[in-house]
Amino acid sequence: MAPKKASSASPLVKNEYPLRLYRVFPTTIGIHLETVACVAESLDPRHVFLLDDGKDIYVWQGSKAKKTLTTKTRLYAEKMNKDERKNSAEIHTLVQGKENNDWPQFWAALGLEEGEEEDLEIEEHVDHKFVPVVPRLYQVGLGMGYLELPQVDVPEGKLIQKLLSTKNVYILDCFCDVFVWIGRKSTRLVRAAALKLSQELLKMIVRPEHAVTTLVKEGTEPQVFKTKFNGWTDVIDVDFTRTAESVRKTGANLKDWAAKQETKVDLSALFTPRQQPMTLEEAQQCMDEWNDDLDSMDAFVLEGKKFVKLPENELGHFYSSECYVFLCRYWVPGDPPEDEKEEETEPEDDFQCVVYFWQGRQASNMGWLTFTFSLQKKFETLFGDKLEVVRMHQQQEAVKFMAHFKRKFVIHTGRRRQEKQPVKMEEEPQEVNAKAVKPKFKPKQRPEPVPEEPQKPQPELFHMRSNGSPLFTRCIQIRPNAASLNSEFCYILKVPFGQDDDSGIVYVWLGEKSDEEEGRLAEEVAQEMYDPEKYSLQVCFPFFFDDLADDDTMILDDGNQVFLWLGSKASDVEIKLALKSAQVYVQNLRVKQPELPRKLLCTFKGKESKKFSRCFHGWGEFKTTRE
Incomplete structure (x- = not known):
């Protein structure tokens, strides 16, 4: 009788329970499961083995193995049965040399026919110096026309659950097992690329015949996958020797509390090479991808004690004393089909709503409190768990948020100029007939308000600059001073004429060493900021004698x-x-x-x-x- 195979058509395992045999090793944090060939010759009397046959889970203890390791393996099998099989599997414990009614099914699962186990000699064949292979974690990404597979930096060489981001897809290479972990918010293209890369990675080096690739989705990780990570367990540590007051002060884990008391400084960032800035082509590609996923964007600004709709002509213009709210609705691709036969059907698309709260440098926190107690509650009622709130401060904006303005991001000093409402004049009493009753008292005359002297419009100077990437291009208002000019950058200067600020000249000053693309962008921003019928535009180039x-x-x-x-x-x-x-x-x-x-x-x-x-x-x- 030939042993069962994990999959006869493809080495990729999807949401099923193939026949697998694991050799168990003790570790400082629990147990380590090493996949071995699913045959009787893989057994060793010095070790404990776990045989997963779907509805039946066998824990085999060698004659020279420690019983404590068997107990840990049994607890692991019970947790696997509870979380993955919904308590539908049956767990069997077998000890070498002791008869049991479960032995015939165990040998049959290993491919032995009835009576062949009597001639089987279980020998010591595992090297006592054997060390499990250290797992390697890779992140799948899309580059400029090619796929990227950088290795994730693991702190202190220990995998932790926080390394897995819900927006990404990862490949965990454990030599005999290759896992493809798919985050909930990952894109469809990256998922498809990860499946292809995992197949290539499996064939790249010489591996055992029983090596297989397993698809793992976020939230449904099997126990075998969780054991590769340090501290990934649902068990709550309880210390009955400590009081409730002690736990409240220091937490449940004393080791973690003690580690936080030690001051450690990581100086590795001081010696790493400087990161190369993103090119304009790469930035344009990122902007196009993020804007393609954007279905709609609604903008609001705080006026008084409530948020109102932001006028369209002010979109992209921010004031340092104001607070803004942007409701962005993004398209999220559906999950890829799990069955090869369903590849022809299109997956259902979903959406996600992200609320960006922008707070100016001179704005108070009252805007954030007003948002949390009013507008945020309305959004949570409408979108539920599909809502994500991102709070940002001036010049600390998220890169995805900046991409929606296509490098035309202007920050003004002060407050917005709102149109003043016309003052309602009190109507004069109409003429009445002689029989009308005269008032018994004379109303007090209100003093006439003293008209405010109009302030003379002042020049405005804006500095355009991108920090590290063209995506972070901002046009920020600064103090009009000739000492602020720098030959590396571009500037916009508005010089008003008269008292009504209805005419003047706008200068676009291009530094000698400034980027040509930024100069073109500065000219476009200047044309959009000021009415060409009121302000004439002049582009100034630096000149020398x-x-x-x-x-x-x-x-x-x-x-x-x-x-x-x-x-x-x-x-x-x-x-x-x-x-x-x-x-x-x-x-x-x-x-x-x-x-x-x-x-x-x-x-x-x-x-x-x-x-x-x-x-x-x-x-x-x-x-x-x-x-």
């Missing part, structure tokens, strides 16, 4: 004077055209800015005045070449 070529003519406007600079080798035609252009430019400024009249001044190369040279950074002597 070396730009003054001999055969050119230049026009320089410093705000007070307009200079016409003439090169030593400029042609007469070019000089005449430049002079006419400068005159037209000055006349145009007199019409648009009558409060700032300019004078037209002329200067030659090598004879520049102090008024002209101070407009250049690092003015020096011109370079001359010998002819």
Whole structure:
């Protein structure tokens, strides 16, 4: 009689109980189960074995094995029966050399026919120096057109349950067993890739014939999988020698409490190489993927004591003294079909709602309290366990949240400018007839309110910068100061005219060493921030005195004077055209800015005045070449 196989069609095991034989080893945290060939020749008198036959679980104790190990294996089998088989399996304990009615079924499960067990000699064949293979945990990911399988860093070499994130898929390689763990919130593409990678990983090195890949879903992990992790157990430790007051102060586990009292410093981060920044192409791919999963996004802002709908024209603009709430609904792919025959049917899709709470740097915590006691309760009633709340502070935003604004993330200083409601004037009493009764008292006259003097609009300076990744590109308002300019970045400056802030100029200043893509983005943001009918847009490039070529003519406007600079080798035609252009430019400024009249001044190369040279950074002597 041939022994049973785990699976005749595919080495991938899915939600079934194949015939498996495990050799049991004692460990400091419990027991370790090593998969061996499911034949009678695998038995060893010095060890304890566990035979899993679905509805029957056998615990076999060798004649030289310790009884304490048998007891631990029996408890393990009972927990397996309770959690995985719903108490439908039957547990049998067999001791080598002692007769039992369960022996015939045990030998039959190992592939022996009736009577063959009498000629079987169980010998010591396991090396006493045998050490179980250390499991390796890999995370499955999708890169730029390829699959990634990085090994997860395990602290102190001990696997713990916290290493498994519900948004990811992992492969646990235990040499004889390869487990594919699928998180609940993982994507469909990563799941399919993990199944293919596990098959390739199984064939990559020489393994025993009984090696198999097992599919494990989050929340339904088998006991064999849990034993690979340190502390993954549902058993509650109880110490009857301690009082309730002691447990309340230090917790149930004294060892964990004592470990927390020791101050440890991890300096490994100081010596690791600096992480390479994400390229624009990779950032664009991440933005596209996250925005494809986004079904809808509703934005709210705190006004007074309640959250109201945020106007669409303010989406992407944040104020440091305000609080915002964004309700995002994401598409979640359905689970892949468990049966190969069901691959033609499409899995049912699901959704997840994430609420992002954004709090400005100058905003108080009252906005967060208002949200938790009002808007959050409404969302929890509507979406239940599908709701996730993420609280963020200014310039500490989540990367997925930043991706929804496509690098156009503007942070203003202060509060929003809300449209003032018109004041309702009291109606004057209508004229009445002479018979009307006169009032017995004279109402007090209210003092007329003193009108507030309108504040003069101030210039606004915004600094655009990305930290570590193009996804974290922000345009933040800073104090308007020339010392804040840096040649590595781009800036937006609004200069208003008059008292009503209805006209002015917007300058986009591009640093000499700034990124070209950021310069283009800064120009787009400036065009969207300010009305082009009220503000004229000018893109400023940094200039130096070396730009003054001999055969050119230049026009320089410093705000007070307009200079016409003439090169030593400029042609007469070019000089005449430049002079006419400068005159037209000055006349145009007199019409648009009558409060700032300019004078037209002329200067030659090598004879520049102090008024002209101070407009250049690092003015020096011109370079001359010998002819």
